[in-house]
Amino acid sequence: xxxxxxxxxxxxxxxxxxxxxxxxxxxxxxxxxxxxxxxxxxxxxxxxxxxxxxxxxxxxxxxxxxxxxxxxxxxxxxxxxxxxxxxxxxxxxxxxxxxxxxxxxxxxxxxxxxxxxxxxxxxxxxxxxxxxxxxxxxxxxxxxxxxxxxxxxxxxxxxxxxxxxxxxxxxxxxxxxxxxxxxxxxxxxxxxxxxxxxxxxxxxxxxxxxxxxxxxxxxxxxx
Amino acid sequence: xxxxxxxxxxxxxxxxxxxxxxxxxxxxxxxxxxxxxxxxxxxxxxxxxxxxxxxxxxxxxxxxxxxxxxxxxxxxxxxxxxxxxxxxxxxxxxxxxxxxxxxxxxxxxxxxxxxxxxxxxxxxxxxxxxxxxxxxxxxxxxxxxxxxxxxxxxxxxxxxxxxxxxxxxxxxxxxxxxxxxxxxxxxxxxxxxxxxxxxxxxxxxxxxxxxxxxxxxxxxxxx
Numbered sequence: 001x002x003x004x005x006x007x008x009x010x011x012x013x014x015x016x017x018x019x020x021x022x023x024x025x026x027x028x029x030x031x032x033x034x035x036x037x038x039x040x041x042x043x044x045x046x047x048x049x050x051x052x053x054x055x056x057x058x059x060x061x062x063x064x065x066x067x068x069x070x071x072x073x074x075x076x077x078x079x080x081x082x083x084x085x086x087x088x089x090x091x092x093x094x095x096x097x098x099x100x101x102x103x104x105x106x107x108x109x110x111x112x113x114x115x116x117x118x119x120x121x122x123x124x125x126x127x128x129x130x131x132x133x134x135x136x137x138x139x140x141x142x143x144x145x146x147x148x149x150x151x152x153x154x155x156x157x158x159x160x161x162x163x164x165x166x167x168x169x170x171x172x173x174x175x176x177x178x179x180x181x182x183x184x185x186x187x188x189x190x191x192x193x194x195x196x197x198x199x200x201x202x203x204x205x206x207x208x209x210x211x212x213x214x215x216x217x218x219x220x221x222x223x
Numbered sequence: 224x225x226x227x228x229x230x231x232x233x234x235x236x237x238x239x240x241x242x243x244x245x246x247x248x249x250x251x252x253x254x255x256x257x258x259x260x261x262x263x264x265x266x267x268x269x270x271x272x273x274x275x276x277x278x279x280x281x282x283x284x285x286x287x288x289x290x291x292x293x294x295x296x297x298x299x300x301x302x303x304x305x306x307x308x309x310x311x312x313x314x315x316x317x318x319x320x321x322x323x324x325x326x327x328x329x330x331x332x333x334x335x336x337x338x339x340x341x342x343x344x345x346x347x348x349x350x351x352x353x354x355x356x357x358x359x360x361x362x363x364x365x366x367x368x369x370x371x372x373x374x375x376x377x378x379x380x381x382x383x384x385x386x387x388x389x390x391x392x393x394x395x396x397x398x399x400x401x402x403x404x405x406x407x408x409x410x411x412x413x414x415x416x417x418x419x420x421x422x423x424x425x426x427x428x429x430x431x432x433x434x435x436x437x438x439x440x441x442x443x444x445x446x
Contacts, residue, residue, distance in 0.1 A: 004254055032292075038287045059292060061288070061289045061292060062288035062289070063286070063288070063289070064284070064288075065285035065287075065288065066285070066333070067282070069284060070333040070334065070336040070337050071337065086283075097333075098332075098333045098334075098336035098374065099329055099330075099333035099336055099374065100333070100335045102325075102332060102370075103326075103329045103330060106325040106328075106329040107289055107292065109321075110294065110320075110321045110322035110323070111292040111321075111390065113293075113321035113322055114292060114293050114294070116320045118259050133372065133373060133374050133375055134373050135330050137374070138372050139369065139372040141367035142372050143369055145324065145365045146288075146362065146366055146368075146369045149356065149357075149359070150322050150324075150325050150356060150357050151322065151357070176251075188372060
């Protein structure tokens with residue numbers, strides 16, 4: 001069935017694969033990017049290019065003006081360096097942006113209600129980390145409930161990848177011919193993916209585990 | 224006990240009374256106003272004056288840049304007139320701003336987590352109307368749950384007025400010497416309160432029912 005769906009779209013490999021999956025099922029998709037002052041606003045350019053290629057509407061919610069209220073993360077505060085190494089490390093906590101996902105989902109829900117969309121799609125997956133409270137399944141379940149109650153339209157928050165690993169997403173994306181070369185993951189947001197931060201390491205691992213060729217040019221490839 | 228509390232503060236009589244009540248209990252209060260492109264942004268000036276008088280920090284989250292995504296309400300779209308008459312009328316539905324309260328609460332929660340506050344206070348009350356889905360008790364309960372799960376700090380969303388009528392709030396405010404003359408309700412946001420829109424009618428009624436002198440100068444007083 002063709003549904004009108006708002007997707008929370010970062011331009012990364014997860015939400016891009018979700019976007020292609022929704023289009024593959026014949027849905028009418030509206031993509032929402034959010035500029036919350038992230039150091040890697042580079043991802044918004046990636047998202048814009050992908051949406052253009054996919055031929056769907058793409059809007060950016062500009063929340064830079066509230067960045068000062070939630071400015072304790074290395075993702076938004078340029079004075080705090082982005083940690084390197086695998087995500088599991090305790091040091092990755094510094095990348096938490098206070099209540100980021102609720103803010104993003106609430107804006108997406110507002111737009112969905114305005115468009116009379118029936119659904120918000122969000123690419124949360126099983127590999128999301130417990131260090132991020134707002135990625136945990138119990139938080140997502142609470143948001144499903146809150147969004148449904150927020151308007152008489154009873155918009156549904158769907159997370160089709162919640163049982164998928166990032167490698168599973170990579171496999172599906174490969175099958176759907178997702179342009180992975182256009183997607184952006186790196187938290188540092190420079191010209192190339194750094195290859196060292198938590199997201200870069202996971203991106204690489206996902207391609208390796210999925211046995212899909214990684215088209216990414218990493219800055220440290222020579223090492 | 225002295226708690227650090229973020230209050231969602233519109234400068235109206237409900238949130239101003241809540242502010243004074245929290246200060247009366249010795250709490251450390253931070254007030255958050257939100258500019259979401261509302262026609263009655265006049266309320267932000269009222270809020271600023273009240274916060275200054277109360278000697279507490281006041282921040283405005285500027286969300287005007289997302290107004291285009293949620294622009295179906297007479298409160299944000301200047302091409303749609305504000306309806307007059309009592310709130311119960313079906314026509315008041317045009318004043319609904321899609322998902323407004325979740326957006327406001329999510330930003331307040333982000334700031335609360337940043338400040339390491341333990342609580343967000345919100346002046347929802349028993350007189351809030353069923354036409355606004357995001358004022359209903361079940362929505363508030365869902366947000367209490369979602370906000371608690373959004374961070375390991377487990378910030379509490381409190382609504383001390385949830386069983387109060389607006390007249391009850393007016394009585395309490397009178398007792399706490401709330402400067403009602405500085406508060407702002409009117410949706411039209413002109414120089415004076417219009418006296419005809421839903422909020423103005425309720426404001427007047429609250430003072431009458433509470434038997435408290437109404438210091439408001441209404442534009443239609445001569446009628």
